[in-house]
Amino acid sequence: MSARRVAAVGAGMTRFMRRAQETGKELAWEASRAALESCELTLDAVDAVCLTSAPDAFDGVHMKGEYLSDGAGAFGRPFIRTYVGGGSGVFTAIQGWYTVASGMADVVLVVAEEKMSSTQPHPQAAFLTIFDNVLERPLGPNLLWIFALEMNRYMSAYGLDKRDIAAVAVKNKRNAADHPAALLGRSDITVEDVLASETLAWPVQRLDVSPVSDGAVALVLASEEAAERITDRPVWIQGVGWNLDTAYWTNRDLVFPEYVRNAARAAYAMAGVTEPRKQIHIAEPYDPFDYKELHHLEGLMLFDPGTAPEAARDGVLNRDGDLPSCPSGGLLGVGNPIAAAGLMKVAELFWQLRGEAGARQVPGSPERGVAQAWGDLMQVGTVVVLGNEGGPPTTATRLPDSPTPPASTPGHPLTEAEFRGATGAVEDAVDARYAWDAGVAISRFLGGLREGRILGRECRGCERVLVPPRMFCERCFRGTDAWVEVEPTGVVQTFSICHVSWDMKPLETPEIPAVIAIDGSSGGFLHVLGEVDPQEVRVGMAVEAVWKPVAERTGSILDIAYFRPVRGGAP
Amino acid sequence: MIERIARPDEVRRWPGSIPVSHRYTPGVAGQAFLETLRDRGVILGSRCDRCRYTYVPARLFCERCFAELAADVEVGPAGVLRSFAIGFVGVEGEPLESPLTLGLVQLDGADACLLHLVLDHSDEPLEIGRRVEVVVKPAGERTGSILDIEGFRPVEG
Numbered sequence: 118m119s120a121r122r123v124a125a126v127g128a129g130m131t132r133f134m135r136r137a138q139e140t141g142k143e144l145a146w147e148a149s150r151a152a153l154e155s156c157e158l159t160l161d162a163v164d165a166v167c168l169t170s171a172p173d174a175f176d177g178v179h180m181k182g183e184y185l186s187d188g189a190g191a192f193g194r195p196f197i198r199t200y201v202g203g204g205s206g207v208f209t210a211i212q213g214w215y216t217v218a219s220g221m222a223d224v225v226l227v228v229a230e231e232k233m234s235s236t237q238p239h240p241q242a243a244f245l246t247i248f249d250n251v252l253e254r255p256l257g258p259n260l261l262w263i264f265a266l267e268m269n270r271y272m273s274a275y276g277l278d279k280r281d282i283a284a285v286a287v288k289n290k291r292n293a294a295d296h297p298a299a300l301l302g303r304s305d306i307t308v309e310d311v312l313a314s315e316t317l318a319w320p321v322q323r324l325d326v327s328p329v330s331d332g333a334v335a336l337v338l339a340s341e342e343a344a345e346r347i348t349d350r351p352v353w354i355q356g357v358g359w360n361l362d363t364a365y366w367t368n369r370d371l372v373f374p375e376y377v378r379n380a381a382r383a384a385y386a387m388a389g390v391t392e393p394r395k396q397i398h399i400a401e402p403y404d405p406f407d408y409k410e411l412h413h414l415e416g417l418m419l420f421d422p423g424t425a426p427e428a429a430r431d432g433v434l435n436r437d438g439d440l441p442s443c444p445s446g447g448l449l450g451v452g453n454p455i456a457a458a459g460l461m462k463v464a465e466l467f468w469q470l471r472g473e474a475g476a477r478q479v480p481g482s483p484e485r486g487v488a489q490a491w492g493d494l495m496q497v498g499t500v501v502v503l504g505n506e507g508g509p510p511t512t513a514t515r516l517p518d519s520p521t522p523p524a525s526t527p528g529h530p531l532t533e534a535e536f537r538g539a540t541g542a543v544e545d546a547v548d549a550r551y552a553w554d555a556g557v558a559i560s561r562f563l564g565g566l567r568e569g570r571i572l573g574r575e576c577r578g579c580e581r582v583l584v585p586p587r588m589f590c591e592r593c594f595r596g597t598d599a600w601v602e603v604e605p606t607g608v609v610q611t612f613s614i615c616h617v618s619w620d621m622k623p624l625e626t627p628e629i630p631a632v633i634a635i636d637g638s639s640g641g642f643l644h645v646l647g648e649v650d651p652q653e654v655r656v657g658m659a660v661e662a663v664w665k666p667v668a669e670r671t672g673s674i675l676d677i678a679y680f681r682p683v684r685g686g687a688p
Numbered sequence: 689m690i691e692r693i694a695r696p697d698e699v700r701r702w703p704g705s706i707p708v709s710h711r712y713t714p715g716v717a718g719q720a721f722l723e724t725l726r727d728r729g730v731i732l733g734s735r736c737d738r739c740r741y742t743y744v745p746a747r748l749f750c751e752r753c754f755a756e757l758a759a760d761v762e763v764g765p766a767g768v769l770r771s772f773a774i775g776f777v778g779v780e781g782e783p784l785e786s787p788l789t790l791g792l793v794q795l796d797g798a799d800a801c802l803l804h805l806v807l808d809h810s811d812e813p814l815e816i817g818r819r820v821e822v823v824v825k826p827a828g829e830r831t832g833s834i835l836d837i838e839g840f841r842p843v844e845g
Contacts, residue, residue, distance in 0.1 A: 139748075140715030146749045153754065160754040177710030187751035235710045242708035251702045529716060539713040540832035541722035546709035555700040563700050672700055 120218035124344035124351035125503065127156030127337035128464040131528045133300045133452030136234040136536045137331035138529035141176050144333040145188030145230040147526040148457075152226065152335035153190075156347050163337075164222035166191040168198045168229070169209035171455035171492075174243035175233045177545070189228040189335075195221070202247075203405065203492025204359070205229065206334070206459015207499040210488075211357045213338045214501075223343040229461075230333040231454035234536065237544070239620040240329050247494055250553040251563070252585055252674050253643050258619075262630045262643075263495055264326075265318035265613030267371040268408045270632075272320060273611065273656040274372040275423030279320060283311035284429040285407035286324050289443050292436065293450025295476035298525040300452035301328055311407075318615035319651075325407045330452035332528075334460040336467065352470045355485070356390065356502035358383030363591055364494050367632050368583075368640030371611060377416025377489060380498035384487070385418075388502040393418050397502075398483035399469055400440060401462035403490040404447040413489055414442060416498065441479045444469060459490035463501055470505040558586045561600070566676040569664050573638050575599045581639035603637035605662035606683060610634050610641045614651045627651060633660060633680055647679030659683040717748040720759035726832035729824040733761040733798050744798040764795035766821040766843060772806055772814055793820055793840050805839035819845050 129151025131137070131144050139147065145168075153159065168189045170181050178184045182198025189196075199205065199212045206229045213227035233240045244260040271277065286306075293302035306324075314323035337347075344351040360379035362369055369375075381393070390396045402413035411425035419440060420428055428434055434442035445451055445465035448458045466486040468474045485504040491497065531539070555563055558574060562585055565572035574586035578593030582601055590597050612631035616624055629651055632641035646654060647663065660680040670676040714722055717734065724732045734757035735742045736750035743750075746759030772791040778784055791806040807823060808814055820840040830836040 138713065138716055138719070140713075140718065143715050143717070143748045146754065150749070150754050150756075160752075174706065174708050177708070177712065188749070190751075190754060192751040235712060237709045237711050242706065246706055250704060251700070254704060255702070531713070536711070536713065540719055540726070541714040541834075543712045543833075544709065545712070547706070550703070550705045552701040552703050555702065560700050673702075 120215075121220060122341040123214050123217040123354045124339050124341065125336055125354065125463070125467045126339045126344050126347045126351055127152045127158065128335070128467045129153070129155055129525065130298055130334040130457070130461060130464060131332050131526045132298045132530070133330045133332035133454055133457070134528055134530040135300060135328065135330060136531040136533070137232065138531050139331075141170070141178070141181070141185055141230050141232045142188035144232060144331065145185050145228055147528065148230070148333035148335040149188065149190050149226055149228050151526055152337050156337055158224070158337065158347065160190050162224050163190055163194065163226045165195040165216050165225050167209050167212040167216055167225055167227045168196065169200060169205040169212075169456045169460070170198065170230050171200070171202060171205055172243045175231060175236050175240060175455070177235045177547070185230055188230070190226050201359070201493050201497045201499065203403065203455055204459065204490045204497040204499040205456040205492060206461070207463060207488055207490035207501055208359060209456070209460060210336060210354070210463045210501050211359060211499060213336065214354050214357050217338050217340050223340045225338045227336040227338055227460065228333065229335070229456040229459065231457045232331045233329045233454060234331050241619045241621065245619060250551075251555045251559055255674050256630070256643065256645055257628070258630065258643070259615070259617070260619070261318040261321055261617065262613055262615060263366065264406050265321045265615065266611045266630065266632055267412075268320050268406065269613060269656070270371040270611035271408055271412060277423070277426050279312065280308050281426035281430040282408045282411065283308045283325065285404065285410045285434070286311045286449050288429065288434060289404060289407075289410075289447040289449035291450075292444055292477065293446025296446045296451050299446050299450055300330055301450050302446060317617050318613045320613070321406065327405045327448035327453035327458075330454040330458075332452060332454035332457045334457045334464055336460060336464055350471050350505070352467050352503050352505050354501060355504045356384035356386070356388030357500065358387070359497065359499045361493065362496035364496060365585070365591070365640065366495055367643050369496070371632070373422055374412055374416035374491065374498060376496055377413055377491065377498035377500070378418060380500040381417045381487070381489070384500040384502045388504070390485070390502060393487075394440075397440070397485055397487050398481070399444060399466060399479055399486035400442045401445060401447070401465055401486065401488040402442060403459065403462070404443055404449050405453055407449060409491070410443060410447065413491065417487055417489060417500070436477070436479050444474065444477050444479050459499070462488040462490065463503070466503045470503060558588045562586050563672040563674070565602070566674065567670045567672040569605075569667070571603050571605050571635060571662070573601050573603050573635075575601050582637060584635050584638040584640070584642055603635050607633040607635040607642070607660055607680070609646070609654065609656055609658040609660055611656055612646065612654050629654060631680065644674075644677060645679050646681065648681035715748070717746045717757070717759050721745040722832040722834075724759070725824070725836050726830040729827065729830065730762050731764045731795060731802070731822060732759045733763045733800070734759055735761045741799045742797060744795060744800045744802050761797065763797040764822050766819060767793045767795035767798070769806070769814070769816055769818045769820050769840070770794050770801050771816060789814065791820065791840050795822070804834075804837055807839040807841045810842065814842070819843050
């Protein structure tokens with residue numbers, strides 16, 4: 118490959134806040150200016166700008182990239198916004214990398230911003246349409262379902278103890294207590310606190326989850342020649358990788374993030390990393406939920422599948438452990454302004470590998486780190502490997518003269534009352550309404566449900582039966598071959614007991630969403646369970662569809678009222 | 689191969705919406721702009737001396753050089769109409785009872801233009817280059833909103 122070498126030479130961030138007075142533009146500018154000042158550059162030196170921000174629906178600004186562009190320094194410059202959901206923050210560093218590596222630019226400003234506090238009544242609203250509009254949204258899902266279902270699958274497959282997973286939340290919130298830009302640092306938190314917090318969607322509890330936040334992060338990337346002019350301590354982007362799994366999330370085995378492993382393999386290959394457990398000294402895996410950090414450490418091949426939780430329990434992931442993980446405090450501790458949180462991880466590696474992380478500094482002169490994020494429809498992995506190639510100077514040639522992390526801004530946090538009472542605040546709803554076509558395959562599928570039949574499509578290329586059906590196979594990329602009827606029975610792959618609605622209001626009766634592998638098909642299917650005590654539900658339980666009376670069926674996923682345990686079926 | 693739709697009645701549509709609304713707060717510079725408009729009835733801009741450019745409304749930073757700016761330059765109240773448009777239909781395409789005139793006005797002392805209504809009750813046709821001035825609501829009726837400005841009114845000169 119003839120790519121040019123690319124170095125990170127500066128980084129900056131705003132404080133992560135529950136509600137910032139700053140507009141999105143103002144947040145982006147604060148972080149961008151801090152990053153430029155950290156390497157003593159002015160905006161004139163910037164050749165191109167790469168920006169990311171997660172859904173437009175958070176800020177409530179359609180075409181948010183253009184809206185944020187002036188705060189990112191894009192006036193009069195080549196500018197691009199990239200977007201891969203939660204994976205965006207790390208991906209935008211990759212975008213910046215190839216803008217420089219390709220020779221298009223010598224100095225690139227990489228900016229990630231998120232302002233989630235604008236969204237009413239709750240930012241989860243912006244996530245509802247990640248579910249299939251025809252097959253999943255009628256079930257009333259919320260975002261927690263996906264996490265809870267994945268977490269339970271992970272725990273069930275390896276017989277994991279929730280305490281070991283909670284140890285991640287404890288570690289990260291403690292680490293964040295040393296981060297001046299953190300929203301939720303807590304040096305005294307314990308595993309008991311996590312286990313005693315409110316259950317949202319079992320097994321997910323309040324303190325397993327990262328907080329809704331506003332914030333921005335920026336990074337300055339430079340070509341080798343430019344980096345030599347700018348700094349005597351460049352941190353090199355040694356490898357990048359990104360990868361997608363199937364968009365049919367219920368068709369995946371949620372136990373292992375294959376897409377992260379694929380992305381990591383690409384990044385490690387570029388970086389010349391052949392033994393990640395020896396050659397990676399710091400990890401910043403994506404941790405919107407505590408189990409996700411563990412899941413991702415396994416995807417990054419830093420632990421065998423199912424073994425990261427014991428590492429968390431035994432302190433291996435602590436700052437002074439064998440593999441420090443999220444020394445920043447991660448999303449769980451610093452905060453989770455979605456896109457900005459991912460880039461914060463790359464910035465943390467930059468500071469760590471320059472020996473500038475102050476109270477958060479990982480001991481032992483780390484030389485290489487990996488940052489990773491995850492997103493899109495929960496199936497993209499984005500990975501960046503950074504290294505200082507020779508170690509940070511044992512006696513820094515130029516000591517940082519600002520508090521750690523260098524170049525963070527205090528911001529203007531608003532209380533709930535200040536937010537509600539702010540002069541000039543405006544409330545508005547987009548009020549866009551849609552009619553989603555079910556499409557060719559799903560129309561036929563829904564017609565089958567009305568007749569009390571579950572229909573799938575057979576792909577003779579990979580010998581799978583696809584439920585929900587589709588007219589093309591996304592693996593073989595050929596038309597599927599034939600309609601087949603499968604049994605209205607299946608096996609629970611994973612489930613959750615959900616106590617809150619999408620806008621985080623308590624539910625009177627908990628819901629039991631489940632991914633069910635329909636007998637005779639390949640992969641799972643989202644529905645809810647009924648006629649069962651939530652405490653009796655088990656992964657592996659045999660279930661059957663309970664149909665609505667014929668007269669009440671309309672050709673909808675709700676023609677199956679729910680699934681219930683097969684009487685006398687497998688336990 | 690694309691399968692033909694043999695039975696159109698099987699094609700289904702699922703209606704829905706994205707149930708999201710927003711509360712927009714005006715930000716650091718925006719709040720200074722709106723509070724001054726409310727309290728003193730004047731328009732605040734921000735000057736970047738390095739770029740020799742005065743932004744209106746006030747901004748926290750210069751998008752040209754990234755300098756931090758203060759909201760401390762009073763502009764107007766008079767200025768020049770740089771462009772205008774006359775709307776005869778509303779957002780849904782419905783005819784308006786009386787046409788609405790929108791103007792881009794470069795207030796005296798500013799480089800950027802401010803967008804607002806043109807309050808033109810004369811029979812004379814409006815012209816680009818016309819002198820106009822800002823009309824603000826009476827002090828007691830101002831709330832800290834862009835609507836504390838009623839619009840621009842043509843003036844002599």
